[in-house]
Amino acid sequence: MSRDYYTLQPDKIYRVGKHYTPGRAGQKIQFITRHHLMYIGEGEAVVDGIWNHRPASAHHVIGPDGRWVQTVYDNDTAWANASQWANQRTIAIEHSNNTGRAHGSDFHPDSWNISEETIISGARVAAAYCLYFNLGRPVYGKNIRDHFEFTATGCPVHLSGPKVGNGFGGRAGKYHQQWMDEAQRFYDELKAGKTVPAKPVNKESKGATMKAVEQVNAHTRAFITGFFTPQFDAIQEIWRQLRGPAGKGWEQLGQNDKGQNLTLVDAVAAIRQQLTQIQADVNELKRRKK
CATH class of the missing domain: 3.40.80.10 (Peptidoglycan recognition protein-like)
Structure with a gap:
């Protein structure tokens, strides 16, 4: 060009x-x-x-x-x-x-x-x-x-x-x-x-001799590997814990109405929904006792 x-x-x-x-x-x-x-x-x-x-x-x-x-x-x-x-x-x-x-x-x-x-x-x-x-x-x-x-x-x-x-x-x-x-x-x-x-x-x-170039670039690659790789690994582990293996949820957390395993976020949302329903039931019982 x-x-x-x-x-x-x-x-x-x-x-x-x-x-x-x-x-x-x-x-x-x-x-x-x-x-x-x-x-x-x-x-x-x-x-x-x-x-x-x-x-x-x-x-x-x-x-x-x-x-x-x-x-x-x-x-x-x-x-x-x-x-x-x-x-x-x-x-x-x-x-x-x-x-x-x-x-x-x-x-x-x-x-x-x-x-x-x-x-x-x-x-x-x-x-x-x-x-x-x-x-x-x-x-x-x-x-x-x-x-x-x-x-x-x-x-x-x-x-x-x-x-x-x-x-x-x-x-x-x-x-x-x-x-x-x-x-x-x-x-x-x-x-x-x-x-x-x-x-x-x-x-x-x-x-910038070839030897100097390789020394500098080796330093840069080592920095990237040493500094960024552990961070990427940590991020990947957080993602796996939230989403489950391969992003397909955790079997031990149960399933939704479509038969799909729940992710950690799904499970927390389901628990919150259940707690909300329990609170509503408790409030209704209190109302009836009055």
Whole structure:
């Protein structure tokens, strides 16, 4: 595919197979959310290696050399911000890193760096969306927002804008101003109808050797496995206790008038109904004694 900012055509479309919501529940796109990927790689690798295996996604991934891959369609809701309200109203853009975590801190200057090509490309994609959906010139805090605004996270780390709650005590991350300057400059260029520059030239990402890439991505996979898997298992166990094996209720709780086993929720509802009837009977007996 040939990139076209006016029609929002990416370099490639490679959609997640699940972990997104069709449609936007009637909501309109209102802003762009910036993310850093906590991973070194292209959109295809993120979809196949992460998002198809855990409940997360974004609309776009900007690779370590600026390549633009769309992974969720604009009309659908990506699972990006840990906030249904925000997810239904945003276009989420992930920016690949070219280094991993360093010196024991996500916010160290050497941690989670992003190439200039990725910064420029991500800013231009955001500018194109601001123009296409009539969101106006990119303005931080209005039509450009950050992941940390919607949940407890440090994301997008060095892309973070100057806002209370980010990982830098409210100061902007080192890439924020460069990203915003390019987004505004490019928006003005697009709106003026000038020739769209070619996408950033692909070249080897600075500091991103194959060994370093695998080390960073192994760290990310280990984090996902260690942190999220126990939570998913716990949620699954809660679901099983409420719904019964395979969601077909518990035999020991009895059956409804259709011969189906009751779930825990069904059983509680039945008990409540019976208690209500017992109370009504008691009240009737009291009334007759008077």
